[in-house]
Amino acid sequence: MELHDVWFVLIAVLWTGYFFLEGFDFGVGILTKLLARDRAERRVLINTIGPVWDGNEVWLLTAGGATFAAFPDWYATLFSGFYLPLLAILVCLIVRGVAFEYRAKRPEENWQRNWETAIFWTSLLPAFLWGVAFGNIVRGVKIDQHFEYVGSFWDLLNPYALLGGVVTLTLFTFHGAVFTALKTVGDIRGRARQLALWAGLVAAVLAVGFLLWTQADSGDGKSLIALVVAVLALVGALTANQLGREGWAFSLSGLTIVAAVAMLFLSLFPNVMPSTLNGAWSLTVSNASSSPYTLKIMTWLAVIATPLVVLYQGWTYWVFRKRIGTQHIAEAAH
Known part of the structure; x- marks a missing residue:
């Protein structure tokens, strides 16, 4: 396998992790309007991702930087x-x-509601637009x-890409609902599981x-295996969600x-x-790739840095692994 093939795989891994x-993360932001009934419940949802949302975006920065360095022509186009x-x-x-940082800076209800509305829309739009973007990358462009x-x-707003956008939007919403059920207690946990069922079916x-559609246009045997795994994992996630096995449901929705x-x-x-x-x-x-020497240097850097980043982020999730509910929200935070 050539180094440019290796870096294609690594960039695919980075986008997959992101x-x-x-x-x-986007799914929980969308649920602040679809699931939460009051300010306390919205705060619970925000707190489930509060310690990790910025770390999650590191994967996007790394994927973009790796694309720029390994495939500059791809990045430019x-x-x-x-x-x-x-x-x-x-x-x-x-x-x-x-919005995450400023929402709680002032106690006024209008102030907090406006920032919560911003969190909803700035979660929904990227969840849709990423699907549109990758739909066009796979389909091809002029x-x-x-x-x-x-x-x-x-030209980017073609039926295939728009369908891809709706798929990522609904799939992320399902993923977020399953995560909410895994991270919360009380009434919001049960409602998250119910919403996850309907979002997952859609x-x-x-x-x-x-x-x-993708398989028919450009797929092969390997992509067909991935398709089967995605479908089975989604069915398994829905089943685990209905059985109340939230850890399994989240793992399987992630596998999807x-x-x-x-x-x-x-x-x-x-x-x-x-x-x-x-x-x-x-x-x-x-x-579209960089020179072999550039790819070689990047490979050594990735071998050294990637395990450290993954270990640190894993530790962050372990530290903030406990469930939370409205009883954990201080009255002043409402």
């Missing part, structure tokens, strides 16, 4: 062609971070012989349609996301951005 972690949706995601992530995107913004229908993202990358390889104008103009792992 969607696994930020997926429930992606960020120039997808400028508007990626800018929208960036603005949402900035506002979302500010790239010319100079490896430059020559399409328009409206996500299952949409995800199966999207993955079958991992398998689905893996299928997209398996369908994409060896391309990194297919051209719909001419297959010979597609960006691939070979023609």
